[in-house]
Amino acid sequence: MDPQPPVPLKRVLLKLSGEALMGGRQFGIDPETVNGMACAIADVRKMGIEIALVIGGGNFFRGVSEAGRKFDRGTADNVGMLATVMNALVFQDALEKLGLNTRVMTAVEMRNMAEPFIRRRALRHLEKGRVVLFAAGTGHPYFSTDTAAVLRALEIKADAILKGTKVDGVYSADPVKDPTAVRYEHISHQEVLERGLGVMDQTAIALCRENGIPLMVFSMRDPINLVRLMRGEKVATLVS
Numbered sequence: 001m002d003p004q005p006p007v008p009l010k011r012v013l014l015k016l017s018g019e020a021l022m023g024g025r026q027f028g029i030d031p032e033t034v035n036g037m038a039c040a041i042a043d044v045r046k047m048g049i050e051i052a053l054v055i056g057g058g059n060f061f062r063g064v065s066e067a068g069r070k071f072d073r074g075t076a077d078n079v080g081m082l083a084t085v086m087n088a089l090v091f092q093d094a095l096e097k098l099g100l101n102t103r104v105m106t107a108v109e110m111r112n113m114a115e116p117f118i119r120r121r122a123l124r125h126l127e128k129g130r131v132v133l134f135a136a137g138t139g140h141p142y143f144s145t146d147t148a149a150v151l152r153a154l155e156i157k158a159d160a161i162l163k164g165t166k167v168d169g170v171y172s173a174d175p176v177k178d179p180t181a182v183r184y185e186h187i188s189h190q191e192v193l194e195r196g197l198g199v200m201d202q203t204a205i206a207l208c209r210e211n212g213i214p215l216m217v218f219s220m221r222d223p224i225n226l227v228r229l230m231r232g233e234k235v236a237t238l239v240s
Helices: 018-022 031-046 073-097 119-127 145-155 189-195 202-211 224-230
Strands: 011-016 050-055 102-106 131-135 160-165 215-219 236-239
Touching (some): 031 073, 050 119, 073 131, 102 119, 131 145, 160 224, 189 202
Parallel strands (some): 011 160, 050 131, 102 131, 160 215
Antiparallel strands (some): 215 236
């Protein structure tokens, strides 16, 4: 029998790419897409599940993008961190319009916009039922938001990391480019590393493996999949 994540999940961290907020746009944020995701998160909160988010900044700027490579890596990554703050603030607004209590916590201090990340304070927010959005990555260049997501998940003692992507799980190859790609129901962290599968960057996967935290990869193209996943439906690949 395949290993299963903790059931029921009581506290999760949702990792979204910045590109997921674009909807059909080529750049920036699509308000309808963000609202759809926010509604799904509201439904998860109604189920009594504590949830935190880490959102990338790729819809604005990524340090490892073609444009980013034309700058010093440290500078480019710092700009990317600021992009994640913009996304977190926009997402916070969408959540609060649905009546949710939220907090944005940043790894780089900007007190008139968000709280600085303090682990015990983050835990208290979650215990009080607030949705916490972690922004600015780890606060350091050379680390991706995937790695930041795993780090924050470990710090808040999340039961699992949920990664919302464009595809419905982990495949043996890119299913868009290779129609023969096989979808996995379950795969180990070690296998993901050995096969070089693009689930998360290697640092993030290694952190998951070393700390035994399960990762669930699912499609966020339809936000209702998040609710289905929390209900126990098999809509994700489990990496554990």
